[in-house]
Amino acid sequence: MCRSCDDFVTTLRGRDLVTELSLIRHRGRVLCNAPRSTIGDMLARLTTFAIDGLASRRITVEVDLRTGLPGFTIVGRGDAAVRESRERVHSAVRNSGFEFPNRRVTVNLAPAYLPKSGPGYDLATACGLLVASGQVPAERVDRWAVFGELSLGGELRPCSGALAVAEGARRHGLDGLIVPRECAAEAGLVEGVAVAGVGDLAGVAAILRGDPPPELPTAPSADARGPDVADLRDVRGHAAPIRALTIAAAGGHNTLLVGPPGTGKTMLARRLGGILPPLTREEALQVTRIHSLAGLRRGGGGLITERPFRAPHHTISSSGLVGGGAHPGPGEASLAHHGVLFLDELSEFARSALEALRQPLEDRQVTIVRGQRAALLPTSFMLVAATNPCPCGRGSRACECTTADHNRHRRRLSGPLLDRIDLHVGVERPDEAMLSAPPLASSASVREEVLAARERQAARLQGTGASCNADMPQALAPRASELHLGAREALRDAYADGTLSARGHGRVLRVARTIADLEGREGIEDRHVLEAISLRRSHDLERPEDRRAAA
Amino acid sequence: MLPLDVCGPCLRRTHLLGLVATRIERAGRGRAAFGGLLALEDEDLVAALGARNDRAIHLAREAFEPDSACDAIIAAGLGAVCRHGSWYPTPLLDLEDAPVVLHVAGDPGLLADLSVDDGRLTAVAVVGARRATPYGLDVARVLGRGLAAAGITVVSGMALGIDSAAHAGALEAPGPTIAVLAGGADRPYPASKRALYRRITAAGCVVSELPPGTGIMKWAFPARNRIIAGLASATVVVEAQERSGSLITAEIAADLGRHIGAVPGPVTGPRSAGTNALLHDGAAVVRDVRDALELTAIDVPVSFRRPISRPPADVMPARPAMPPPPADPELRRALEAVDDGATSPGRLARVFDGDVARAAVALTRLELAGLLRRDLDGSYARRAGR
Numbered sequence: 001m002c003r004s005c006d007d008f009v010t011t012l013r014g015r016d017l018v019t020e021l022s023l024i025r026h027r028g029r030v031l032c033n034a035p036r037s038t039i040g041d042m043l044a045r046l047t048t049f050a051i052d053g054l055a056s057r058r059i060t061v062e063v064d065l066r067t068g069l070p071g072f073t074i075v076g077r078g079d080a081a082v083r084e085s086r087e088r089v090h091s092a093v094r095n096s097g098f099e100f101p102n103r104r105v106t107v108n109l110a111p112a113y114l115p116k117s118g119p120g121y122d123l124a125t126a127c128g129l130l131v132a133s134g135q136v137p138a139e140r141v142d143r144w145a146v147f148g149e150l151s152l153g154g155e156l157r158p159c160s161g162a163l164a165v166a167e168g169a170r171r172h173g174l175d176g177l178i179v180p181r182e183c184a185a186e187a188g189l190v191e192g193v194a195v196a197g198v199g200d201l202a203g204v205a206a207i208l209r210g211d212p213p214p215e216l217p218t219a220p221s222a223d224a225r226g227p228d229v230a231d232l233r234d235v236r237g238h239a240a241p242i243r244a245l246t247i248a249a250a251g252g253h254n255t256l257l258v259g260p261p262g263t264g265k266t267m268l269a270r271r272l273g274g275i276l277p278p279l280t281r282e283e284a285l286q287v288t289r290i291h292s293l294a295g296l297r298r299g300g301g302g303l304i305t306e307r308p309f310r311a312p313h314h315t316i317s318s319s320g321l322v323g324g325g326a327h328p329g330p331g332e333a334s335l336a337h338h339g340v341l342f343l344d345e346l347s348e349f350a351r352s353a354l355e356a357l358r359q360p361l362e363d364r365q366v367t368i369v370r371g372q373r374a375a376l377l378p379t380s381f382m383l384v385a386a387t388n389p390c391p392c393g394r395g396s397r398a399c400e401c402t403t404a405d406h407n408r409h410r411r412r413l414s415g416p417l418l419d420r421i422d423l424h425v426g427v428e429r430p431d432e433a434m435l436s437a438p439p440l441a442s443s444a445s446v447r448e449e450v451l452a453a454r455e456r457q458a459a460r461l462q463g464t465g466a467s468c469n470a471d472m473p474q475a476l477a478p479r480a481s482e483l484h485l486g487a488r489e490a491l492r493d494a495y496a497d498g499t500l501s502a503r504g505h506g507r508v509l510r511v512a513r514t515i516a517d518l519e520g521r522e523g524i525e526d527r528h529v530l531e532a533i534s535l536r537r538s539h540d541l542e543r544p545e546d547r548r549a550a551a
Numbered sequence: 552m553l554p555l556d557v558c559g560p561c562l563r564r565t566h567l568l569g570l571v572a573t574r575i576e577r578a579g580r581g582r583a584a585f586g587g588l589l590a591l592e593d594e595d596l597v598a599a600l601g602a603r604n605d606r607a608i609h610l611a612r613e614a615f616e617p618d619s620a621c622d623a624i625i626a627a628g629l630g631a632v633c634r635h636g637s638w639y640p641t642p643l644l645d646l647e648d649a650p651v652v653l654h655v656a657g658d659p660g661l662l663a664d665l666s667v668d669d670g671r672l673t674a675v676a677v678v679g680a681r682r683a684t685p686y687g688l689d690v691a692r693v694l695g696r697g698l699a700a701a702g703i704t705v706v707s708g709m710a711l712g713i714d715s716a717a718h719a720g721a722l723e724a725p726g727p728t729i730a731v732l733a734g735g736a737d738r739p740y741p742a743s744k745r746a747l748y749r750r751i752t753a754a755g756c757v758v759s760e761l762p763p764g765t766g767i768m769k770w771a772f773p774a775r776n777r778i779i780a781g782l783a784s785a786t787v788v789v790e791a792q793e794r795s796g797s798l799i800t801a802e803i804a805a806d807l808g809r810h811i812g813a814v815p816g817p818v819t820g821p822r823s824a825g826t827n828a829l830l831h832d833g834a835a836v837v838r839d840v841r842d843a844l845e846l847t848a849i850d851v852p853v854s855f856r857r858p859i860s861r862p863p864a865d866v867m868p869a870r871p872a873m874p875p876p877p878a879d880p881e882l883r884r885a886l887e888a889v890d891d892g893a894t895s896p897g898r899l900a901r902v903f904d905g906d907v908a909r910a911a912v913a914l915t916r917l918e919l920a921g922l923l924r925r926d927l928d929g930s931y932a933r934r935a936g937r
Binding site (some may be wrong): 180237238239240241242243258259260388390399400401402403404410424425426427428430431434440490493494497499515527530531533534535538541 | 897899900905907921925930
């Protein structure tokens with residue numbers, strides 16, 4: 001009989017020994033099969049991954065069993081979830097038919113300086129225990145990583161960030177990765193590393209003993225567009241906003257929709273993603289990784305193939321918008337990466353939140369620093385904002401606001417964010433005739449136009465770092481030679497009579513370039529400029545220094 | 552140094568007004584009563600307000616010193632003219648309850664100029680709603696500017712909306728303008744119009760009948776309106792809802808036999824219900840500055856006390872003709888459609904076989920030609936003459 005059994009017998013002295021002793025014998029079979037020297041002091045090392053910003057970092061989980069008073073300690077700067085991991089692991093091991101070693105257990109999450117959070121270390125800790133106590137052979141754990149949360153019954157629960165973890169496994173040249181079954185499709189998107197989706201701890205132990213990993217679930221096809229995808233075919237009327245969104249998608253221009261409540265601003269913005277070029281696989285992987293890390297994909301799904309559409313409520317804080325938290329994580333701006341960020345009721349957002357959005361809009365990425373941690377988050381989104389024309393929302397014809405109300409509304413709108421918005425378009429309530437008319441466009445046909453225009457831009461902007469007209473630096477702005485005579489005259493007239501400000505002049509040029517690209521013209525003609533002027537920022541929203549007295 | 556052209560009795564009366572102002576407010580008898588009140592002699596006024604036994608008022612009246620009242624006016628940076636002085640604008644004397652003293656911030660010469668009794672149109676009141684539409688504001692500003700440019704003093708109440716737009720238009724001209732306040736002339740009201748107040752006092756003047764430092768009281772607004780009506784030889788209401796203060800001004804002006812004009816608005820809009828009602832009751836239609844200047848040529852139903860002739864031809868501006876219709880037949884068609892209600896690219900697209908891009912181009916061309924203006928919500932409207 002081994003020492004553990006000895007201890008147990010001692011504690012039972014004086015009780016009903018007949019039944020208890022049969023229990024010991026039953027238990028003792030497992031424990032005492034091995035020679036005493038191999039049960040004892042053993043060290044196991046496993047690989048798992050921690051999420052740091054949007055990337056994963058390799059974590060070595062060391063499990064050491066020592067003689068001494070039984071206990072279970074986890075070191076390595078874990079948070080509350082990691083500390084509670086002890087209880088989950090303890091129960092999961094026992095409830096999966098294994099023995100929890102009655103030893104002094106020390107778990108170290110290395111490197112020790114990196115703060116760790118979340119329940120993702122449960123599986124590595126449990127496997128380490130099994131390996132250290134000799135219940136599972138140590139061969140495979142050198143080449144495989146494990147990742148997942150345990151329930152008390154030993155089942156694996158899905159965790160966020162599986163894609164980033166799989167990428168980490170590939171980066172470190174590991175053979176395979178064991179993840180909860182629900183995360184398998186997502187982790188399986190990474191090529192070059194075997195992924196096993198497993199349901200419980202016993203299954204994990206089987207794979208570590210050498211069993212073949214179960215088949216991966218087939219990821220949903222990339223082209224399968226669900227029936228709930230927003231299409232322009234469902235829209236009646238709204239010719240002007242659809243045209244503006246087409247231009248916006250073609251040139252990557254940020255857009256402001258102005259219209260009374262209930263006219264369909266949100267509905268229109270939701271359809272912008274469907275007319276943008278489809279996500280490339282690389283983009284789709286980035287989007288999937290970010291959404292997975294944010295915990296939005298818990299419980300499955302494969303690659304995200306639709307461009308994300310994020311519409312945060314206007315009470316959002318600046319860290320909610322651009323990212324933050326003790327462990328810096330993505331905000332709405334990053335969740336909208338490669339997609340559309342929609343800010344409804346723009347004038348209601350906190351000034352600080354909108355200010356914070358400026359850098360992500362300019363740089364297409366944002367660095368969040370919290371304490372000693374920094375995270376670089378990508379924020380390449382298209383901005384669509386919406387607002388009522390005035391506080392009462394009725395618009396110019398039936399408005400009941402005072403001039404003071406108007407001024408306040410305009411002051412709140414005309415923040416620095418507006419400098420990055422090229423297109424201002426009115427959205428009006430469609431009338432009866434429009435509602436009964438057939439739809440004006442389908443997303444597929446508009447997307448083709450957009451793709452053609454984007455190709456022309458890509459050819460022109462090759463090697464400049466900009467990918468679309470909206471990103472075009474001032475130096476690349478359309479030159480006079482690209483402008484036809486009529487276009488030059490129209491611009492000059494608009495500038496001379498104060499219709500255009502100097503700032504607006506540059507924006508109109510960029511938009512006119514996009515309109516010409518949509519038409520497949522190399523030269524910018526007067527009608528392109530005139531249409532661009534009709535989509536310019538309202539005079540009332542110009543910055544005071546750009547404003548010039550009309551007349 | 553601003554003139555202090557005031558006599559003791561008038562100062563005493565003004566002092567009393569300041570004392571009983573809150574009592575009048577409490578009496579709360581609305582506009583029907585204040586006129587009668589202000590026409591009463593001092594003792595009758597006190598009696599009517601039931602203040603004969605008010606010890607505080609009694610003591611304050613006993614202690615009144617014309618010199619210290621003058622000091623207070625000077626200390627507030629104001630001037631003052633009383634109805635017996637040579638600076639007092641004589642048109643005000645038509646009022647039965649003419650203000651006894653006008654406190655002035657800015658140039659009181661403007662007031663004296665109104666006394667010229669050669670039958671010329673000297674001042675026009677441009678008044679209207681605080682809650683105004685962009686259309687109303689546009690028209691008020693253009694009227695203010697045009698009148699001031701013709702040398703006519705623009706009188707208004709510096710309220711939000713139409714009033715302020717009229718003042719601002721006059722200042723743009725630049726030309727004379729008088730703001731009549733309901734509180735003390737040293738207190739810009741509304742406070743948000745402080746900048747406008749400074750510009751008006753620099754180029755024209757701000758007046759009030761109440762002593763400096765008097766706060767805002769409800770009854771003082773209709774009382775202020777009677778001064779606006781009294782100062783101007785014609786009153787133009789730009790936008791007014793039904794039962795609005797601007798209609799009180801128009802009513803008082805009519806009682807004085809002055810000329811009334813109103814700017815027509817949509818019959819469906821609550822903002823112009825008052826002005827349209829005025830037009831229905833016989834006010835002159837004011838479409839532009841020229842109409843406003845011609846007001847004097849129109850017979851008004853009430854007998855004239857001060858016959859006023861048309862202004863001489865040299866101050867009469869040419870009617871600011873609508874910019875000529877566009878030569879391009881396509882643009883002309885588009886403009887007609889805008890007038891018919893196709894005020895946005897989406898609606899105008901029907902004229903262009905559903906091509907919203909061409910509609911947008913046409914609208915921009917019309918905007919650059921000065922025919923249309925674009926609102927915040929992307930809709931277009933006809934522009935008032937420049």
